[in-house]
Amino acid sequence: MHLAEQMTDFDNIDDCENELTDFSAETNATFWIEDSNGYIIYPNEASTETSTVSADQTVTFDEDASFIDMQPSGTTTTNFYPITLKNGTTYTLAVQTDLYVVQQATKVLLSILPYVILMVFLLALLCAWLYTWYITRPIVQLSRISKQMAELNFSGQCNTSREDELGCLAQNLNSLSASLSTALNDLQTANRQLKTDIEKEQALEQQRVEFFSAASHELKTPLTILKGHLAGMLNGVSGYENHTEYMERSIAVVDRMEKLVKELLYVSKADGTQKCEYKTVDIAEVFRVQIATVTDLLEKKKQSLEANIPDRLYCEVEQVQMERAIQNILVNAIRYSPSGELIRISLSEIYGTIRGEIENTGVHVSDDAIPHLFEAFYRADASRNRNTGGTGLGLYIVRKIMEMHHAKYGISNTSNGVLFWFELPCKQPIDNFI
Structure with missing residues (x-):
């Protein structure tokens, strides 16, 4: 053409x-x-x-x-x-x-056609497998990660390098995994905190029950005694003819009951939400004042006192509460030490910390009883019974006051007796900088 x-x-x-x-x-x-x-x-x-x-x-x-x-x-x-x-x-x-060349070419093509078809078929299978692997690999990974998430395992992450719908799904699955992991961690933390709070509340409730049970027992005994005195005198029971003597005994029982009721009222306030006013006070002067209040008790038991207190030592405390704690410790040390023993008191400041020590000699407490000394109505020695005049709440009140001040405290045996100690942070008064 x-x-x-x-x-x-x-x-x-x-x-x-x-x-x-x-x-x-x-x-x-x-x-x-x-x-x-x-x-x-x-x-x-x-x-x-x-x-x-x-x-x-x-x-x-x-x-x-x-x-x-x-x-x-x-x-x-x-x-x-x-x-x-x-x-x-x-x-x-x-x-x-x-057409000879064409016929020869056609003959050759027909002879190799089965092999060509076979190669094309195998190549098609290979291409199909590669394409299937490329398509299904991210789907298999997504399925594996979703199964881990169903088992609350959020450690796996999907590959987000793809930009198609599977890549978008992988990103969303990673975001969901991160959100669920955070929510689960928060929920576990809240559950642990709730469990701790519940256990703490149960422990407090148990302590309240035990406290009021012990308080009822402590009140029941003097009430029984008082009721017996009054009934004996009113009914003219033999032995109760001396009304004056039994009236005096009844007055003593009432005094003890009054003291116990006051301690109970104080404990109820300490367990409440009463407002405390903390201020900087001279803790050395607080010790000296409280020592002066127990002088008569020391003389009565013929005990001596050794005090090593600096002129001034300041810390931030609720003064009324701290005075009561120190008084309870002093009275407790004097009551439970034999006559003629020595009471040692020391107050010092080391590296910004005030340490107070009160040691009563001539007596020891069993190691098993030391962890329970600050419990309400606990008595380490049953032989003491109630002859000391204590209510069983002295050290319990000391514990409440020390916890109120976030102070470290404890009781331990020494070579000579029993030592109570506490530590408070020292505070320099403003007047010293003027």
């Missing part, structure tokens, strides 16, 4: 010889040109009876017969193309193509 278009630019066939030669070399095909009557005009007899169409092929033309390849190699096909020269003359270009 391209040759036919080129020949429209020429007036006769002879002028197209170069194009025809080039066509023969390029296509390696047998061709000829017929006029309108069907006669072959190219190649013609004037040139030769034989025409070399190609380097390796010689063709002989017969004017009365169609052009035939003298040595056909296989089935051929002939196509005809109309040509109109520049001068208007029409011709027909016939091109005869040998």
Whole structure:
């Protein structure tokens, strides 16, 4: 078709010889040109009876017969193309193509077709597997992470490098995991705190029950005694004729009951939410004042006192409460020490901490009893019974006051007796800086 278009630019066939030669070399095909009557005009007899169409092929033309390849190699096909020269003359270009090469190529293709199909099938399987792995791998990972989340394990994280819907789902799953992990941790912390609070409340409730049970027991005994005295005197029971003596005994029982009731009222206030006013006081002066209040008790038991107290030593305390704690410790030390023993008191300041010590000699407390000394109505020695005149609440009140001041405190045995100690932070008064 391209040759036919080129020949429209020429007036006769002879002028197209170069194009025809080039066509023969390029296509390696047998061709000829017929006029309108069907006669072959190219190649013609004037040139030769034989025409070399190609380097390796010689063709002989017969004017009365169609052009035939003298040595056909296989089935051929002939196509005809109309040509109109520049001068208007029409011709027909016939091109005869040998199909042997095509047949050989087709035969080769048919022989290798099963192998090609097999390779294509295997390649398709490989591509399908790779594509499936690429698509399902993040889905499998998401499924694994979601299963861990269902088991309340939020340690796994999804790969968020993808930007498609699976990547968005992975990011959302990571955010959900982080939120659930935080919420679960907060819930566990709250549960632990709630459990601690419940246990603490239960312990406090148990302590209240035990306290009021002990208080009832402590009040029951003097009430029974008092009731017996009054009933004996009213009914004229033998032995109760001396009303004055039993009235005095009854007064003593009432005094003890009054003292116990006051201690109970103080404890109830200490367990409440009463407002405390903390201020800077001279703790050394507080000790000296309380020592003066127990002088009569010391003389009564013929005990001596050794005090090592500085002139001034300041700390921030609730003065009334601290005075009561020190008084209870002093009275307790004097009551539970034998007559003629020594009471040692020391107060010092070391590295910003005030340490107070009160030691009563001549007595020891069993190691098993020391942890219970600050419990309400606890008595380490049953032989003491109630002859000391105590209510069993002295050290319990001391414990409450020390806890109120966030102070360190304790009781321990020494080589000579029993030592009570406490520690408070020291505070420099403002007057010293003026």
